[in-house]
Amino acid sequence: MSKTGRLLAYQAAAHHIAQIDTTIVNHSKLRAAHEGLDECIAWSEANREPAGAVLVGEGGMGKTTICNAILRRYPPSIKKTASVEVSIVPAFYASVPSPSSIKSLAAELLKRLGAPRPGAGTASSLTERLIVLLKIAETKIILLDEFQHLLADSKVGDARSNNVCDWIKTLINNTGVTICLVGTPACEALVNSDLQLAGRFARRFRLYPLNIGTSEERGELERFLIAIVEKFKERLGFLTTLDFSDHSNSVRVWAATSGNPRFVMRLLKEAAVLAWAAGRKNLTIGDLAEAYAKGITQSASKFNGNPFVVTYEALSNALRDSKLKM
Ligand SMILES: Nc1ncnc2c1ncn2[C@@H]1O[C@H](COP(=O)(O)OP(=O)(O)O)[C@@H](O)[C@H]1O
């Protein structure tokens, strides 16, 4: 095949495989966060002081994916009364702007609520509008992602982050809405640095890399991989895939990605694109080896070499030390 032909085949395959992006694997941490946030909402509806939560994890652990899964559960709707139509937004997602100020955060929340001209006005007029709109929209939960941006230009306990944190407390008190702060593990230190904030955001959900388990007891990574390749068959038309109930195959993926879901998905998708571009509907270990060789998971790799070409014995010997550290 010519160079252009290869690129065209790769391009078409990349589009096909990207359809898998809407798939969310309902793993145990995701379920725990789901159930916990449902409880926070129920608590906030019943009590004067709402219950907030914190969801933390390093990049790629699936925080934003969990937010998306929760949003799917609380879709917006239109409420028709005799004279007007009101937008009901039970849940919405917003990111803390960087650099952040009360005004930029209030404007971002207004924008996500669908308010017209969200940035027009002073910080306090935007806040007033926001409080009114949250009530009209019957908002139950705000997922406030990238909370670490508050730390990007200031230290924990610094005036700027203190001001924004105080503003969040006031917003909660005035609206009764549940807020889930989402971000990197450093966010927890920011929340904990203020006793009032720590008390209002008492529920904590922490995401870690998917664990490898043992050959006797299946780990989270193995279950994740099995769920994804099942979707490759259901949604993408693959006929056969690598068998991840064979523990050695999951160990190879773990060695390549450290169990970080972003790297796991990147690797599997790249391998699937390579197979599809070659006109095959079977995903093999050779495809994973070729995908890995592109270096896409290099920064997360635990193994000095290609874990998809060495013997399992050589790989497990090399990994023994890092496995003990898991
Ligand atoms: N539960 C999941 N199901 C399917 N894919 C996931 C899941 N969690 C993470 N991923 C994959 O990892 C990528 C990064 O996840 P993301 O939620 O953006 O991480 P974070 O927000 O923690 O940085 C996603 O785009 C997706 O490909």
Ligand SMILES: [Mg+2]
């Ligand atoms: Mg994210």
